[in-house]
Amino acid sequence: MLYYIIRRCIAAVLMLVVISIVTFGIFYGGPTDPARLTCGKNCTPASIAANRHALGLDKPVPVQYANFMKGLVSARTFPDDPAFAKANPDKVTHCPAPCLGYSPLETKLVTDIVKERLPVTLSISLGAFVIWIVLGVGLGIIAALKRGRWQDRGIVAVSLVFYSFPAFFIALLMYNYLSTQWQLLPPPNYVSVFQDPVGWFSGLLLPWFSLAALFAAGYVRLTRAYMLETMSEDYLRTARAKGLNERTIIFKHTLRAALTPIVTVAGLDLGGLFAGAAITETVFNFQGLGRAVVTSVQVFDLPVIVALVLVAAFFIVMANLVVDVLYGVIDPRVRLA
Secondary structure: OHHHHHHHHHHHHHHHHHHHHHHHHHHHOOOOOHHHHOOOOOOOHHHHHHHHHHOOOOOOHHHHHHHHHHHHHOOEEEOOOHHHHHHOHHHOEEEOOOOOOEEOOOOEEHHHHHHHHHHHHHHHHHHHHHHHHHHHHHHHHHHHHOOOOHHHHHHHHHHHHHHHOOHHHHHHHHHHHHHHHOOOOOOOOOOOOOOOHHHHHHHHHHHHHHHHHHHHHHHHHHHHHHHHHHHOOHHHHHHHHOOOOHHHHHHHHHHHHHHHHHHHHHHHHHHHHHOOOHHHHHHOOOOOHHHHHHHHHHHOOHHHHHHHHHHHHHHHHHHHHHHHHHHHHHOHHHHHO
C-alpha cells in the first residue's frame, strides 16, 4: 500500500509540473502582450511598460516560469531588480513563500488574495459535500432497494427535476422563497468560523442546500444504478444462501462494490468546488475563489488569473490523488495495477 501511495504522489507532482508549464505557455507565451493584461481596461503605455518591468515580463518565458517556481519555495521581490531595490527600497514589494505573484491592479500580493478567499470557498464546498453525499447516496440506496415501487419512482422523479435545472436557477429559487419570502433559512452571509461559529453555520445554510440539491440529484441516480448492477451479482446470492444478515449484505458487500464510481465522481466534484464555486458565490455575493476568477477575468488581471488557474489545478489533482488512495482501500486489486 505504501508503494502504491508513493507512485500516485509522484504522478500527481509530475502532473502539476506539466499543468504549470502549459499554463505559462498559454498565458505568457501567446501572441498577446501579457503586460497589457495586468492593468485593467484603462491601460496606458506608461502603465504597461511599468508592469512589464515590475513583474519581470520583459524576460524570456522560461525565465519567468523559473522565477515563479522559485517563488513557491523562497521569497520574491517586485520588481525583481536588485539595482532598483537598492536605490528605491520603499517602492519594492516583498512576497514571502509561497509566492503566487503580485497584482498591480489590486496592489496586493496574489497569495494574500487567495488566503482571504480560500476559507469562503472551502466552507461552502465542504458543507455542501457532506449534505449531498448523505442525501444522494442515502436516497440512491433507498431507491435501489425499493426498485419499481412508488418510493423509487418518487425519488428518481424529484432528482431528475433538480438535475435538469442550472445551478444559478436553483440558487435564485431557494434564495427567493426559502430565505426572502418564507424566511425558513437565514440570509446568506459569511463570517469566520473562528469568530462566530453559529453565524458561520447559519449564513452558509442556503449556499449548502443550493449546491447539495444540484449534486445530490446526480448521486441518487448514480448510486441507484450501481447498486442495482451489484445486487445482481452471484456472490450476493451466495451470501444470502449462507444466511448473512441483509444489512451486512447491503452495506458491507453491495455498497462497497458500488463505491468505486461514486468515489471517482465525488473526488472530481469536490476538487472542482475547491477550485471555486463561481456561480453560487456570484449569486450569493460571497467573496470566494470562484468570484475572484470571474472578477479577474472581467478586469483583465492576468497575475490573479494565472495563480487561480494553478490553484484550481492543484485542488483537482489532489482530489484525484485522494480518490486513487481510496481505490486502494476499497479494492485491494487496484494496488497491483
